[in-house]
Amino acid sequence: MQAKILIARAIFSEVIKRLSDHFELESNQEDVIFTPEELRQRLQGKQGMLCTASAKVNGDLLAHTPELKVVSNMAVGYDNFDLRACTDHKVLACNSPDVLNETTADFAWALLMATARRVTESEHWLRAGHWDRWRYDGFLGADLHGSTLGIIGMGRIGQAIARRSSGFGMQVLYHNRSRLLPEQEAAANHARYVSKAELLGAADHIILVLPYSPNTHHTIGAAELALMKPSAVLINVARGGIVDDIALIAALKSGKIAAAGLDVFENEPKFHPEFLTLPNVVLTPHIASASRNTRLAMANCAADNLIAALCKGRPQNVLNPEVLT
Numbered sequence: 001m002q003a004k005i006l007i008a009r010a011i012f013s014e015v016i017k018r019l020s021d022h023f024e025l026e027s028n029q030e031d032v033i034f035t036p037e038e039l040r041q042r043l044q045g046k047q048g049m050l051c052t053a054s055a056k057v058n059g060d061l062l063a064h065t066p067e068l069k070v071v072s073n074m075a076v077g078y079d080n081f082d083l084r085a086c087t088d089h090k091v092l093a094c095n096s097p098d099v100l101n102e103t104t105a106d107f108a109w110a111l112l113m114a115t116a117r118r119v120t121e122s123e124h125w126l127r128a129g130h131w132d133r134w135r136y137d138g139f140l141g142a143d144l145h146g147s148t149l150g151i152i153g154m155g156r157i158g159q160a161i162a163r164r165s166s167g168f169g170m171q172v173l174y175h176n177r178s179r180l181l182p183e184q185e186a187a188a189n190h191a192r193y194v195s196k197a198e199l200l201g202a203a204d205h206i207i208l209v210l211p212y213s214p215n216t217h218h219t220i221g222a223a224e225l226a227l228m229k230p231s232a233v234l235i236n237v238a239r240g241g242i243v244d245d246i247a248l249i250a251a252l253k254s255g256k257i258a259a260a261g262l263d264v265f266e267n268e269p270k271f272h273p274e275f276l277t278l279p280n281v282v283l284t285p286h287i288a289s290a291s292r293n294t295r296l297a298m299a300n301c302a303a304d305n306l307i308a309a310l311c312k313g314r315p316q317n318v319l320n321p322e323v324l325t
């Protein structure tokens with residue numbers, strides 16, 4: 001008998017087709033964002049779920065979904081999973097890492113360049129019909145070439161971001177839970193490990209690419225913003241909650257830092273309305289991994305994990321392998 005799974009959000013039709021070869025499916029192609037109660041209802045009688053960060057998998061849900069065996073995130077981040085609760089309920093949790101590293105690194109650079117060189121701000125001004133002459137001081141921004149890049153969170157995406165900086169002749173500083181191996185530092189444009197405080201004080205541009213957890217909540221708050229250069233540009237392609245958005249708004253308004261490029265927000269898709277009033281921010285709707293190829297690869301990776309877990313044995317990307325033993 002085929003296992004039953006829930007596809008909790010809309011995904012590519014070719015991935016649904018693949019999954020239908022293995023499972024009996026319930027698919028939310030209408031892309032309704034389920035309430036916790038709706039998610040619980042939909043999961044009755046299901047052994048697996050393919051989901052995104054919008055599905056909160058916690059002890060409360062798992063206590064009411066006794067047949068569930070595997071939850072597979074179409075995301076590298078998994079802060080929507082309570083891993084301990086998954087393990088306690090013997091539910092395998094999987095994510096979809098690696099396939100998005102290069103695309104996300106590309107986007108971090110797009111956001112950095114747009115923010116440092118005031119691309120969206122000047123475009124809005126042009127579209128509004130204000131451009132009547134060239135000026136020596138029109139939209140002066142910050143140079144990337146020859147500057148110091150600080151990366152907080154030096155996993156695979158952080159290293160891919162660092163590699164790209166060699167073309168700009170930049171010096172790279174990084175801060176991370178653990179130091180990279182010397183050969184990894186060399187490959188990451190000779191990135192140098194420093195304390196968080198040193199990085200904040202020395203970097204011209206800072207990119208955040210660390211996972212969200214209670215330990216990384218508000219990694220950047222008022223105290224950290226106060227350490228940055230007044231000319232600093234801050235980029236967040238990691239997760240909302242890593243930055244204290246209210247403290248950031250205050251820093252951007254008072255000139256404590258120059259500008260910010262944000263792809264993620266606290267409480268997204270809601271975000272603090274004051275961001276919309278600030279000229280020195282570039283705001284994007286959590287699209288760092290959004291190239292067609294990469295989003296398809298992420299969906300296929302999440303599907304592979306489900307197929308392996310329920311039909312074959314061990315999936316490639318297990319977050320709580322202790323469930324298997």
Ligand code: DGY
Binds near residue numbers: 053077100
């Ligand atoms: C990820 O993979 O974690 C991206 O942020 C998409 O949610």
